[in-house]
Amino acid sequence: xxxxxxxxxxxxxxxxxxxxxxxxxxxxxxxxxxxxxxxxxxxxxxxxxxxxxxxxxxxxxxxxxxxxxxxxxxxxxxxxxxxxxxxxxxxxxxxxxxxxxxxxxxxxxxxxxxxxxxxxxxxxxxxxxxxxxxxxxxxxxxxxxxxxxxxxxxxxxxxxxxxxxxxxxxxxxxxxxxxxxxxxxxxxxxxxxxxxxxxxxxxxxxxxxxxxxxxxxxxxxxxxxxxxxxxxxxxxxxxxxxxxxxxxxxxxxxxxxxxxxxxxxxxxxxxxxxxxxxxxxxxxxxxxxxxxxxxxxxxxxxxxxxxxxxxxxxxxxxxxxxxxxxxxxxxxxxxxxxxxxxxxxxxxxxxxxxxxxxxxxxxxxxxxxxxxxxxxxxxxxxxxxxxxxxxxxxxxxxxxxxx
Amino acid sequence: xxxxxxxxxxxxxxxxxxxxxxxxxxxxxxxxxxxxxxxxxxxxxxxxxxxxxxxxxxxxxxxxxxxxxxxxxxxxxxxxxxxxxxxxxxxxxxxxxxxxxxxxxxxxxxxxxxxxxxxxxxxxxxxxxxxxxxxxxxxxxxxxxxxxxxxxxxxxxxxxxxxxxxxxxxxxxxxxxxxxxxxxxxxxxxxxxxxxxxxxxxxxxxxxxxxxxxxxxxxxxxxxxxxxxxxxxxxxxxx
Numbered sequence: 001x002x003x004x005x006x007x008x009x010x011x012x013x014x015x016x017x018x019x020x021x022x023x024x025x026x027x028x029x030x031x032x033x034x035x036x037x038x039x040x041x042x043x044x045x046x047x048x049x050x051x052x053x054x055x056x057x058x059x060x061x062x063x064x065x066x067x068x069x070x071x072x073x074x075x076x077x078x079x080x081x082x083x084x085x086x087x088x089x090x091x092x093x094x095x096x097x098x099x100x101x102x103x104x105x106x107x108x109x110x111x112x113x114x115x116x117x118x119x120x121x122x123x124x125x126x127x128x129x130x131x132x133x134x135x136x137x138x139x140x141x142x143x144x145x146x147x148x149x150x151x152x153x154x155x156x157x158x159x160x161x162x163x164x165x166x167x168x169x170x171x172x173x174x175x176x177x178x179x180x181x182x183x184x185x186x187x188x189x190x191x192x193x194x195x196x197x198x199x200x201x202x203x204x205x206x207x208x209x210x211x212x213x214x215x216x217x218x219x220x221x222x223x224x225x226x227x228x229x230x231x232x233x234x235x236x237x238x239x240x241x242x243x244x245x246x247x248x249x250x251x252x253x254x255x256x257x258x259x260x261x262x263x264x265x266x267x268x269x270x271x272x273x274x275x276x277x278x279x280x281x282x283x284x285x286x287x288x289x290x291x292x293x294x295x296x297x298x299x300x301x302x303x304x305x306x307x308x309x310x311x312x313x314x315x316x317x318x319x320x321x322x323x324x325x326x327x328x329x330x331x332x333x334x335x336x337x338x339x340x341x342x343x344x345x346x347x348x349x350x351x352x353x354x355x356x357x358x359x360x361x362x363x364x365x366x367x368x369x370x371x372x373x374x375x376x377x378x379x380x381x382x383x384x385x386x387x388x389x390x391x392x393x394x395x396x397x398x399x400x401x402x403x
Numbered sequence: 404x405x406x407x408x409x410x411x412x413x414x415x416x417x418x419x420x421x422x423x424x425x426x427x428x429x430x431x432x433x434x435x436x437x438x439x440x441x442x443x444x445x446x447x448x449x450x451x452x453x454x455x456x457x458x459x460x461x462x463x464x465x466x467x468x469x470x471x472x473x474x475x476x477x478x479x480x481x482x483x484x485x486x487x488x489x490x491x492x493x494x495x496x497x498x499x500x501x502x503x504x505x506x507x508x509x510x511x512x513x514x515x516x517x518x519x520x521x522x523x524x525x526x527x528x529x530x531x532x533x534x535x536x537x538x539x540x541x542x543x544x545x546x547x548x549x550x551x552x553x554x555x556x557x558x559x560x561x562x563x564x565x566x567x568x569x570x571x572x573x574x575x576x577x578x579x580x581x582x583x584x585x586x587x588x589x590x591x592x593x594x595x596x597x598x599x600x601x602x603x604x605x606x607x608x609x610x611x612x613x614x615x616x617x618x619x620x621x622x623x624x625x626x627x628x629x630x631x632x633x634x635x636x637x638x639x640x641x642x
Contacts, residue, residue, distance in 0.1 A: 001517060010513075322467060
């Protein structure tokens with residue numbers, strides 16, 4: 001006869017409520033693990049999705065994700081000339097926040113090197129890739145935009161032609177893909193007055209410099225658009241992405257580019273390392289510590305619940321001892337209930353999580369190894385939690401029945 | 404029914420049992436040199452006022468509260484020499500002794516049948532035969548129709564009958580009952596006492612009953628009185 005099951009059958013309401021409480025705790029533990037994994041995934045998703053073999057960035061920086069990187073757009077052509085480089089595309093990416101339908105809308109504006117790159121590689125869940133050089137965009141569903149929806153950014157209106165799911169930037173903001181020129185237009189969009197003021201300031205700077213005095217044309221053009229001053233406009237791109245030709249030794253290409261004094265080159269693995277080691281490591285440690293605390297709290301709460309359940313049965317345990325029950329019978333009663341609460345709590349936590357986690361604003365990634373690890377932890381804390389109850393039961397003298 | 408005759412086959416014997424609680428100024432002598440011999444098939448009553456040491460004697464004989472000094476012999480085997488156990492007391496309780504208390508002390512999450520069955524399963528009997536025998540015992544005690552009910556759905560008398568069935572589960576040599584009729588009316592109380600007599604005679608178990616109930620003394624083969632930890636034969640009741 002299984003005494004643990006008999007007790008549960010007789011006190012099913014109490015058992016269900018206890019298990020639900022434990023399951024909610026375990027769901028939080030599971031969720032913390034998922035948030036941690038989500039953080040890592042979000043941090044590395046962009047680098048992994050783009051799939052560039054090498055990244056050329058501003059010299060002595062660890063850009064374009066871990067820190068700011070600015071470089072001239074012409075670098076794209078210089079990189080393309082290196083032996084072994086199959087494709088080189090400019091990387092334009094920046095985060096914007098605009099008001100939309102009365103709510104803040106944060107998105108990572110990502111440039112696609114039109115016409116070579118129209119976003120065919122982007123994992124779409126609806127719609128299509130870009131078909132024209134301007135005024136089309138692919139948005140992640142987390143942004144809340146619908147297919148065909150029109151969105152004003154800067155001075156232009158963009159139409160959502162494709163949708164992705166779970167494609168976010170390192171900070172968890174949804175990605176929106178535009179052609180590079182559109183992305184730059186959004187990035188450098190300024191009000192008319194700001195442009196006019198900048199042109200006046202630029203003219204004043206040119207007049208004060210030797211170059212302005214020697215080259216009168218510069219003074220003339222300083223009052224016009226930046227593109228009229230090819231030598232003076234600010235750096236336009238964040239990085240250049242490289243795809244290597246098949247069979248090419250990456251180290252050799254890296255060595256070539258590393259010889260240039262104005263840039264630094266990194267592999268994809270190095271970029272991921274910067275993201276995880278630099279940007280995510282503190283959050284990762286914080287979540288890890290919080291997770292450990294939650295596990296300790298869960299263990300204590302479980303131990304108290306099992307202890308209370310044991311106290312409720314202490315007279316019956318004394319009676320069982322009086323009848324000559326072996327310690328194994330009594331230990332089994334407590335341990336089996338603890339394991340059952342742990343196992344059912346874990347299962348319920350997983351089930352509830354499948355409904356709750358998708359509603360979280362950032363990705364919650366539950367992986368099989370994490371689930372297995374948590375199952376082992378739950379097994380461990382169930383045994384640990386039952387020890388207090390078992391200890392109490394072992395202390396009870398059979399003559400307590402006579403009291 | 405009182406008798407001075409003692410059957411030849413002792414189920415339990417005690418020699419000079421002494422139990423002392425505390426020490427120095429707080430010392431209390433609960434049992435003083437108690438010697439008792441009860442044979443199989445015999446029903447013995449222990450009478451006496453509260454604090455006389457009846458329950459202490461019962462718990463000492465029941466191997467749950469060892470004496471400070473003296474010896475206890477069960478079925479011819481010395482099991483306790485003072486506080487020193489010479490056998491596995493828990494195993495001995497499991498196989499040789501049945502207990503009944505003034506409260507039935509049934510396990511609340513087990514049905515009447517399961518309460519009896521568990522006593523046998525604890526003694527390594529397989530579930531199916533244990534269930535069959537438990538049902539037979541409940542039938543023997545007249546409560547088989549309540550087998551599937553939980554203790555809180557049974558009357559006091561029914562609970563006590565189930566407790567007796569549980570005490571009989573492993574066919575013990577010795578049944579110890581501590582005021583088993585305290586919670587029952589006189590009619591039910593007498594029924595339970597007669598049940599002990601029936602069990603003792605039919606199943607050849609020695610039964611020691613601690614009781615305050617003087618109305619059912621005719622049921623017992625012998626009666627003893629305890630006072631200040633000392634045991635002596637009770638005087639014969641007036642005819």
